[in-house]
Amino acid sequence: MTFINPGFLWVLPAAALPVLIYYLMRFRSLKVEWGATYVLERVLEKLKKKLYWDQVILLALRTLACVALVLAFARPSSSGAAGTVSGSGMHRVILVDASYSMLAGEPGRARWERGKEVLKRLTATWGRGEKWSLARVAERVEWLVDGEAIEDAQASAARIDALKPAEARVEWAKALESVFAKLASEPGVELYFCADDQAASWARAEALRLPPNFAPRAYWIVPPLEEPSNLAVTEVRLAGDVSLAGHASPVFARVQNFGTRDVEHAEMEWLVDGAFAAKEAFSLRPGQSGWVQGEVIFDRAGSHYVTARVGADALDLDNRFSAGVEVVEQLNVLVLRDPGRTRKFDSSWDFLKIAGQSEKLNDKDDAPVFTLGPLVFSVHEGPLDEAALREKQVVVVDGASGLAPEAAARLRTFVQAGGGLLLSADDAVDAQAWNALLGDAGLLPSPLRAARLEQVAGERFQTLAAPDPERAAFRALSSAERGDLAEARFYSWFELDEPAEDARIPLRFADGLPFLVLERRDPGAVVQLAAGLNGRVNNLPVREFFFPFLFRLCTEAAAGAYSPRTVDRAAPVRLRLPGAAGLRGVTLHSEGREPLPMTLQPAPQGFVAQSAGAPEWSGLYAALAVRETSTEKIWIGVQGPRADSDLAPLGTEARAELVQALGLAEAPDWDRLDELLRASRGGAEWHHWVVLALLALLVGELLMERRFL
Amino acid sequence: MAQAPLPAYGLDDILSARAKDALRSLELNARRAVEGALHGVHRSRRKGISTEFDHHKQYQPGDPLKHLDWKVSARHDRYFVKRYLEDTALTLHIVVDRSASMRRASGGATKFLQAARIAAGLVYLALRQGDSAGLALSDAGETVWVTPGSTQAHLVRVLQALAAREAGALDQLPVTLQQILDRARRKGLVALVSDLMFDPAPVQRALASLQAQGHEVLLFQLRDPAEEDFPFNRWVQFQDLEDPARRHRLDTIPLKRLYREEYAALQREWREWARKYNVHLVSSRTDEPVETVLTSYIRRRVEPRGS
Known part of the structure; x- marks a missing residue:
């Protein structure tokens, strides 16, 4: 026989209490003079012997009752079954899968809630003082309760209630290695897994080998999931961080079918600032992912956000993503015209003037100003001065043969202040001078290597490769409606070196050489083209995509003035706030979560606000910048990888292997778990017999006492 | 000269004015014929001068001729004389148990004080109707006697004897009763006032002898409330009042019911004995007023049997 709570046996000497009380009462007897x-x-003559035996029997009954009471608490059990019986000496360990896939299921009845409910009922059956641990398993194992004694059921339930899921995935094989290493030296362990049956999470766990002499009884609380369909929006991108008000802006969402059945004619809804804007239909096969493209229009300037949303399914959490965007009414673009280019079609600006509406807006400088939609162009010739750059967002260097080093230095200052520079190297550019002038000024992302020239309108020309599908900026320009960049023909171009790592190449020539290099600085941006924008040595100005392409180039250059509005979840949110006047503080808000404070650091022409850490969850955030007279709200879309969206369950064989390897007993709900626990303890514990004996002794005592009444 | 010990009680404690008022209108009549030296209100066994005819007796020389019943003599052709009962005064012998067990008090008065009050009440009644009353205080070694008397001064002597000392001796009742038997040649009323907490047999034998000698025997039993109810629920060390060396340390809870049964059995034993010997047994608790006890008993005594 062994005891489940052997600690209580220390109380066994207290069974002598009735004897002590007996003698104490005798000692403290009342003295009476009796007549x-x-x-x-x-009476004594007749009953002395009987009274003596009555006393002896009563004392024996009381002492035995005390012994039985102590034994009842000590919970005796048969030796063979002691290892399987829950109780003291057994260390009960709960491992909770806190990955977000546990949120799958109906709202309020998700696996997460159902699993925690089962755990609370389980801990309520455990006795006070028994040893337990609670680990939250996400990217790593976090021991929230580490071998503590149970205080009471409410306290245990509170610890379980306090568990929060995480936007992370679990790798059980890795997690269990650390769990087994920690618990291997424990003599008796009971493991309770509260986890889903994701094949991705349990991968390789069946190959785990338990440490020697470590054979825990393990239960797997795995609430079932009925809904098999599971779409996830894995990424949402706008063409850029800056869009133009009143103009259609392409938006892209990547969606993946993590479910086990085909999805046909599913709808992707686009919402602008939370209001429905558009929708697109799509179909996906299980496991397939794809981009869904839409188009939205922002009606006014300012900070906005776009949300891509698919319909409810097994896991609602991953059905939407948001992206932030800064919308501007217009862009002021300064074109540095090379005065040496006088021939027809030497420059694209002549063509633009025709396409746009020329207006004499600046009589003083006699500089031509013309508008092309939201772009307001000013053409500048001669030495570059401060006044020419005032209130300009973008400067286009068309050729730059006539640029002086002073002008290059001024342009560098312009970029450092957040301006955008668009460099267009046409056939008239002297590569060496260009590299020297702009390279020395630190304005050249990629030096020009060699000039390539073919016969204009001849058979030989260079073309563009299809835009990188992973980069949204120019992906829209590959359709019949908007024009296809693949139709561009270049008779003169430069070979560019591969730029530094912080520069991107959204467009390449068909032979793989860079065509467009984009370098975002903080602040400022430089956009470099390996060819000119003029129509003499290429056909760009006469293709449908030219104006959207030009708009895109300008917005990409102008975006350098703004911090990215769509960021990755892994890094802290960083936001540049121009204008130092009256800024009191900035906080980062997200619906249903505590605001994150942002620290402010002075920066040229303003402040940089940064969150203390990376956001815990993906989603839409709003940075509230409180100023003296106003509050500015900047929408930021935080997007993390959908690492745990794949709910595909373990296959039958893999599941069987896992169950066997870990000795798991599966329980989808409390009833089944209770049944399993009862079955494992049935007949092993003598608790009931001890309680029965205790009751019998108490009844015996009562009957004895009753005789005296 | 040795100073006399102070009395244990005042005389008013023993016979209060209230008791006197209650007893003033009562008469203690003898239930049996008694013999007395004085002319009184009670029938006597002796034949003498009275108007109450008793029986006829054959004439013998020396009998007064005036008592010849001529009618009966003529009928039987022999001489018969009439005999008459003589009215005589009652002699009351009161025996009070002064053993140490009478010192027990739980209802206010000790058993001995209550016994003294009953004895005083009886003496008061007897003297008021011209009877004589004596007192025997059963004490250790020797019995304190107050010879029968019928004057008011005698009442004071009785009261002084009762008040002289608290109970505190060994039980000597059989001896005292035997002494009564030896001393009281004339038939009278012997009243024993005691708690009867002793072996009944010797006392019952002595009382039976007195009864056989023609005395009317009257028993006053005093019950202490605690001794009767046994109101204990814990361990108690009982120390005998008569012999302090006799001690019993007992758990009273299992004992209670058995004790009460045994106490009742002793009461029953006395009642059955009294019924058998036609002896009046007046049992009262020490917390009952004496006048109530005596009044109710004397009223019951004059009622016809069976009423």
């Missing part, structure tokens, strides 16, 4: 001793002695 009826004759009667008393007549």
Whole structure:
């Protein structure tokens, strides 16, 4: 026989309490002078022996009752079954899968809630003082309760209630290695897994080998999931961080079918600032992912956000993503015209002037100003001065043969202040001078290597490769409606070196050489083209995509003035706030979560606000910048990888292997778990017999006492 | 000269004015014929001068001729004389148990004080109707006697004897009763006032002898409330009042019911004995007023049997 709570056996000497009380009462007896001793002695003469035995029996009954009571708490059990019985000496360990896939299921009845409910009922059956641990398993194992004694059921339930899921995935094989290493030296362990049956999470766990002499009884609380369909929006991108008000802006969402059945004619809804804007239909096969493209229009300037949303399914959490965007009414673009280019079609600006509406807006400088949609162009010739750059967002260097080093230095200052520079190297550019002038000024992302020239309108020309599908900026320009960049023909171009790592190449020539290099600085941006924008040595100005392409180039250059509005979840949110006047503080808000404070650091022409850490969850955030007279709200879309969206369950064989390897007993709900626990303890514990004996002894005592009444 | 010990009680404690008022209108009549030296209100066994005819007796020389019943003599052709009962005064012998067990008090008065009050009440009644009353205080070694008397001064002597000392001796009742038997040649009323907490047999034998000698025997039993109810629920060390060396340390809870049964059995034993010997047994608790006890008993005594 062994005891489940052997600690209680220390109380066994207390069973002598009735004997002690007996003698104490005797010792403290009341002294009475008695006149009826004759009667008393007549009674004693008849009953003395009987009274003596009554006392002995009563004392024995009381002592045995105390012994039985202590034994009841000590919970005796048969030796062979002690290892399987829950109780003291057994260390009960709960491992909770806190990955977000546990949120799958109906709202309020998700696996997460159902699993925690089962755990609370389980801990309520455990006795006070028994040893337990609670680990939250996400990217790593976090021990929230580490071998503590149970205080009471409410306290345990509170610890379980306090568990929060995480936007992370679990790798059980890795997690269990650390769990087994920690628990291997424990003599008796009971493991309770509260986890889903994701094949991705349990991968390779069946190959785990338990440490020697470590054979825990393990239960797997795995609430079932009925809904098999599971779409996830894995990424949402706008063409750029800056869009133009009143103009259609392409938006892209990547969606993946993590479910086990085909999805046909599913709808992707686009919402602008939370209001429905558009929708697109799509179909996906299980496991397939794809981009869904839409188009939205922002009606006014300012900070906005776009949300891509698919319909409810097994896991609602991953059905939407948001992206932030800064919308501007217009862009002021300064074109540095090379005065040496006088021939027809030497420059694209002549063509633009025709396409746009020329207006004499600046009589003083006699500089031509013309608008092309939201772009307001000013053409500048001659030495570059401060006044020419005032209130300009983008400067286009068309050729730059006539640029002086002073002008290059001024342009560098312009970029450092957040301006955008668009460099267009046409056939008239002297590569060496260009590299020297702009390279020395630190404005050249990629030096020009060699000039390539073919016969204009001849058979030989260079073309563009299809835009990188992973980069949204120019992906829209590959359709019949908007024009296809693949139709561009270049008779003159430069070979560019591969740029530094912080520069991107959204467009390449068909032979793989860079065509467009984009370098975002903080602040400022430089966009470099390996060819000119003029129509003499290429056909760009006469293709449908030219104006959207030009708009895109300008917005990409102008975006350098703004911090990215769509960021990755892994890094802290960083936001540049121009204008130092009256800024009191910035906080980062997200619906249903505590605001994150952002620290402010002075920066040229403003402040940089940064969150203390990376956001815990993906989603839409709003940075509230409180100023003296106003509050500015900047929408930021935080997007993390959908690492745990794949709910595909373990296959039958893999599941069987896992169950066997870990000795798991599966329980989809409390009833089944309770049944399993009862079955494992049935007949092993003698608890009931001890309690029965205790009751019998108490009844015996009562009957004895009753005789005296 | 040795100073006399102070009395244990005042005389008013023993016979209060209230008791006197209650007893003033009562008469203690003898239930049996008694013999007395004085002319009184009670029938006597002796034949003498009275108007109450008793029986006829054959004439013998020396009998007064005036008592010849001529009618009966003529009928039987022999001489018969009439005999008459003589009215005589009652002699009351009161025996009070002064053993140490009488010192027990739980209802206010000790058993001995209550016994003294009953004895005083009886003496008061007897003297008021011209009877004589004596007192025997059963004490250790020797019995304190107050010879029968019928004057008011005698009442004071009785009261002084009762008040002289608290109970505190060994039980000597059989001896005292035997002494009564030896001393009281004339038939009278012997009243024993005691708690009867002793072996009944010797006392019952002595009382039976007195009854056989023609005395009317009257038993006053005093019950202490605690001794009767046994109101204990814990361990108690009982120390005998008569012999302090006799001690019993007992758990009273299992004992209670058995004790009460035994106490009742002793009461029953006395009642059955009294019924058998036609002896009045007046049992009262020490917390009952004496006048109530005596009044109710004397009223019951004059009622016809069976009423």
